[in-house]
Amino acid sequence: xxxxxxxxxxxxxxxxxxxxxxxxxxxxxxxxxxxxxxxxxxxxxxxxxxxxxxxxxxxxxxxxxxxxxxxxxxxxxxxxxxxxxxxxxxxxxxxxxxxxxxxxxxxxxxxxxxxxxxxxxxxxxxxxxxxxxxxxxxxxxxxxxxxxxxxxxxxxxxxxxxxxxxxxxxxxxxxxxxxxxxxxxxxxxxxxxxxxxxxxxxxxxxxxxxxxxxxxxxxxxxxxxxxxxxxxxxxxxxxxxxxxxxxxxxxxxxxxxxxxxxxxxxxxxxxxxxxxxxxxxxxxxxxxxxxxxxxxxxxxxxxxxxxxxxxxxxxxxxxxxxxxxxxxxxxxxxxxxxxxxxxxxxxxxxxxxxxxxxxxxxxxxxxxxxxxxxxxxxxxxxxxxxxxxxxxxx
Amino acid sequence: xxxxxxxxxxxxxxxxxxxxxxxxxxxxxxxxxxxxxxxxxxxxxxxxxxxxxxxxxxxxxxxxxxxxxxxxxxxxxxxxxxxxxxxxxxxxxxxxxxxxxxxxxxxxxxxxxxxxxxxxxxxxxxxxxxxxxxxxxxxxxxxxxxxxxxxxxxxxxxxxxxxxxxxxxxxxxxxxxxxxxxxxxxxxxxxxxxxxxxxxxxxxxxxxxxxxxxxxxxxxxxxxxxxxxxxxxxxxxxxxxxxxxxxxxxxxxxxxxxxxxxxxxxxxxxxxxxxxxxxxxxxxxxxxxxxxxxxxxxxxxxxxxxxxxxxxxxxxxxxxxxxxxxxxxxxxxxxxxxxxxxxxxxxxxxxxxxxxxxxxxxxxxxxxxxxxxxxxxxxxxxxxxxxxxxxxxx
Numbered sequence: 001x002x003x004x005x006x007x008x009x010x011x012x013x014x015x016x017x018x019x020x021x022x023x024x025x026x027x028x029x030x031x032x033x034x035x036x037x038x039x040x041x042x043x044x045x046x047x048x049x050x051x052x053x054x055x056x057x058x059x060x061x062x063x064x065x066x067x068x069x070x071x072x073x074x075x076x077x078x079x080x081x082x083x084x085x086x087x088x089x090x091x092x093x094x095x096x097x098x099x100x101x102x103x104x105x106x107x108x109x110x111x112x113x114x115x116x117x118x119x120x121x122x123x124x125x126x127x128x129x130x131x132x133x134x135x136x137x138x139x140x141x142x143x144x145x146x147x148x149x150x151x152x153x154x155x156x157x158x159x160x161x162x163x164x165x166x167x168x169x170x171x172x173x174x175x176x177x178x179x180x181x182x183x184x185x186x187x188x189x190x191x192x193x194x195x196x197x198x199x200x201x202x203x204x205x206x207x208x209x210x211x212x213x214x215x216x217x218x219x220x221x222x223x224x225x226x227x228x229x230x231x232x233x234x235x236x237x238x239x240x241x242x243x244x245x246x247x248x249x250x251x252x253x254x255x256x257x258x259x260x261x262x263x264x265x266x267x268x269x270x271x272x273x274x275x276x277x278x279x280x281x282x283x284x285x286x287x288x289x290x291x292x293x294x295x296x297x298x299x300x301x302x303x304x305x306x307x308x309x310x311x312x313x314x315x316x317x318x319x320x321x322x323x324x325x326x327x328x329x330x331x332x333x334x335x336x337x338x339x340x341x342x343x344x345x346x347x348x349x350x351x352x353x354x355x356x357x358x359x360x361x362x363x364x365x366x367x368x369x370x371x372x373x374x375x376x377x378x379x380x381x382x383x384x385x386x387x388x389x390x391x392x393x394x
Numbered sequence: 395x396x397x398x399x400x401x402x403x404x405x406x407x408x409x410x411x412x413x414x415x416x417x418x419x420x421x422x423x424x425x426x427x428x429x430x431x432x433x434x435x436x437x438x439x440x441x442x443x444x445x446x447x448x449x450x451x452x453x454x455x456x457x458x459x460x461x462x463x464x465x466x467x468x469x470x471x472x473x474x475x476x477x478x479x480x481x482x483x484x485x486x487x488x489x490x491x492x493x494x495x496x497x498x499x500x501x502x503x504x505x506x507x508x509x510x511x512x513x514x515x516x517x518x519x520x521x522x523x524x525x526x527x528x529x530x531x532x533x534x535x536x537x538x539x540x541x542x543x544x545x546x547x548x549x550x551x552x553x554x555x556x557x558x559x560x561x562x563x564x565x566x567x568x569x570x571x572x573x574x575x576x577x578x579x580x581x582x583x584x585x586x587x588x589x590x591x592x593x594x595x596x597x598x599x600x601x602x603x604x605x606x607x608x609x610x611x612x613x614x615x616x617x618x619x620x621x622x623x624x625x626x627x628x629x630x631x632x633x634x635x636x637x638x639x640x641x642x643x644x645x646x647x648x649x650x651x652x653x654x655x656x657x658x659x660x661x662x663x664x665x666x667x668x669x670x671x672x673x674x675x676x677x678x679x680x681x682x683x684x685x686x687x688x689x690x691x692x693x694x695x696x697x698x699x700x701x702x703x704x705x706x707x708x709x710x711x712x713x714x715x716x717x718x719x720x721x722x723x724x725x726x727x728x729x730x731x732x733x734x735x736x737x738x739x740x741x742x743x744x745x746x747x748x749x750x751x752x753x754x755x756x757x758x759x760x761x762x763x764x765x766x767x768x769x770x771x772x773x774x775x776x777x778x779x780x781x782x783x784x785x786x787x788x
Binding site (some may be wrong): 054055058059060061062063079084088091092093098099100310312322326327330334335337338340341342344345346 | 494704732
């Protein structure tokens, strides 16, 4: 339990060391390499965080995550608020201890899920009332509540409550969401009670440059230790997405971490790193893994296809993950066809290894100042015709 | 891949070393400790084999099995015959390589599944015709075919084809099943083609002592290197089961391994060891694990119960498995309530650790000649009133 900060160590006089340093910058683009330090350890950026929605990355133990070099994990406030409830997590020692993850941890604000998963009942400038997606029970969430919940969960990094709209969206509605996001960022900050947690703010504004810049500037005035770009991958085109990342990221303070929420494919990650993003989370490697879709250097493999039935090579010759070192494509295909849990487990593990290696390679390319060269072939990743074998979301 | 014997090494002149030695005997009962040597390594007996029906122990990787001291695994011929087919497994390097398990491996004969899972279409003295439980397609299985399939799969120990009836059963029908089992044992032996596999025969005969003894004597005349007791845990009472084990086991050759198929609960295992059984397989630890039922020293815990919601201790204070060292009862309960795969995974892992520890303790008690004393408290295992908390099958 090295580096573990229990909830009893909330000493306001000696706040635990948080820091973010940019260590290398590409001279070819905005890509940068950094180091994020939290009370539960240090992570190299750019970093990809697997999603542990309900305090578990689906199918994988913390040890398996560590084995594929995962350094930081995200969990969802909305889901944990509903089950088992923040007070249960707190009583069982906080989120780190609850889920057996001693390394850095981030919780989102719940905003995205409230607007995407639940049936909204009422929303005003002060709070959101929604019907739980589990039992329809009414639940209220506000900036203060979302912050209290995240304080109780105890992740190293927590997020200000925000309003996330799906795109396309009426300009007026989008503007209202930005105004609420700003109000709620202020309220979240005010409600925040733990010095052993860093709170990041979330920039909203759809694909509207003026709105994004306005939101950036207002949040920067509030002086958060880090900033996220939210409200993307919600219906806009990939080009609009990356353009928005580009003009938003370069408006954010150079010295603070920049986190692109909910993105994305390997191609998206590489392009976003090019524009100076430091942190990512996405369900893609684990969700695709559960759906028998494996990421390999050449593209994606849909393992249910007949063509893999007798292939005795690993998913990826160059991968050193446990799945690739021990099992053939033919065996993994078999596991999916007979509905054995080990199929989803092993391919999720491999996909996370693939994502972590991608990030390690990106960091090395930045350090060696050859990022643009390294990134070039990734622009077409998943686009090449690969025997009609592309996975969903590609 | 130490000890790995590929299908190219079927050298009839230099058969790989198989052996079974009894190393210690209890002076209080028939319990004994031994060592079974196979081309893929050596296992200490009494040994418990987890069930990897479709070439995967549900939810667990081979590494996780090794972590909880599993030394030998069983896979099902019937299931692998249907999917992916024995020739696919052979083409992918044989069952060991296919499932990434380099240690000893046993396949059953398919007999039990043919009679319990499929819709039987026709049975005569030469073969069984059944409808696949997957797609209803007609499949035929005979002693020769079951042996060819097992030769292609390549497990270290394979089983002669047998007829297994459910109990209670008409005496005449039971007698017919024994006669067929004897005929098929002879035919299985004749069809067997690999010297790097040991073939065991299966004793049938329900709970009828005379029939069991007849079946034993006939099979012993055929001189198999090991003998299994089949046809139990198929509807008879626990008392009838253990009596049958008692009078059958003591009829079997002292120097050959004795394997009780498909049994059982911790209590069953301890009682069967007392009567001289060396090998076991059962789905109970993994099936119960998937159903949120954990084995601990005091009995079984149904983790979905509200009482575990806020318990921050491990499943079992005395267990050193990964699940017990890292997670609370409250967290494991949460995983089941929100349907996270890691719930079934972690409790299956713990239950296997529990079973393996039970066997290790039994072996040690035999070596120290205090088996009967050690076994006594296990007689009531799972029977004590444990807050109405007993799992299914207990």
